C-alpha cells in the first residue's frame with residue numbers, strides 16, 4: 001500500500017515559485033487499479049514523479065507499506081518496488097530491447113516474447129533492436145511499458161500509456177492491464193484521459209489545480225462526464241434555436 005500524506009510540491013519556473021501540489025492525501029491499496037485524471041496542468045504527472053522520487057516534495061510524507069520513503073531517492077524507491085513508465089520515454093542508444101527487458105526483470109524469470117506481445121510488438125522484430133532514434137514514439141512507449149511489466153512491482157505507475165499507441169495495440173494494452181491486475185498484487189496507477197482506461201479503474205482520482213477534486217467509481221465518474229456533455233449540447237441546441245439558453249435556464 002502506498003500512502004501520500006499532505007504532500008506539497010512547489011516548483012520554480014521563470015524565476016517564480018508555483019505551488020503545483022497542495023496537501024495531496026491519497027491511500028493507494030494493493031491489487032487495485034487507480035486512474036488519475038483531470039484537466040491539463042492539474043498536477044497528475046507531478047504526483048507520479050513525486051511517488052517515484054523524481055521530483056522532491058516540500059512537505060508531507062510518502063509511505064510504502066510500513067516504510068517512510070519520503071527521503072529515499074529514485075534508485076532506492078525502484079529497489080523497493082516502485083516503477084514509473086514516463087509520458088515521454090527516453091531512448092537508450094547502444095542498449096538492445098532484450099537487454100533492457102533483462103535489466104528490468106533482474107532476478108525475475110520473465111518471458112520477453114510474452115511481454116512484447118502484451119504491448120503489441122512482435123518479439124522477433126524487436127528483441128535484437130537497439131533502442132535508438134530509429135524507434136517511433138509509439139514503439140518507444142510500448143518498450144517502456146514492457147520494461148515495467150517485466151518487473152515484479154509493488155506500485156506500477158503509467159503516465160498516459162495510450163499516448164502514441166495505435167488502436168490495435170491499445171486494445172491489447174487494456175487487456176494487459178486487466179491481466180496484470182488479476183495476476184499480481186501490484187498497485188496500478190494509470191494517468192489517463194481515455195474512457196477505456198477509466199473503465200478499468202477501481203477508483204478514479206480527479207486531480208484539479210494541484211488538489212484531489214474527488215475520488216469515485218468509474219461508473220460515477222463517467223456519469224458525471226456524460227452530464228457535462230449534455231449541458232454542452234443543450235447550450236448548443238439553445239443557441240442554434242435562437243433562444244440563447246433562455247429555455248434551458250442556463
Ligand SMILES: Nc1ncnc2c1ncn2[C@@H]1O[C@H](COP(=O)(O)OP(=O)(O)OP(=O)(O)O)[C@@H](O)[C@H]1O
Nearest residue numbers: 011012013018020039040041042043044045046047
Ligand atoms: N519543472 C517545473 N517547473 C515549474 N513548473 C512546472 C514544472 N513541471 C511542471 N510544472 C507545472 O506544473 C503544473 C502541473 O504539471 P503536470 O505535468 O503535473 O500536469 P498534468 O496534470 O500531468 O498535465 P497534462 O494533463 O497536460 O499532462 C503545470 O502547470 C506545469 O506547467
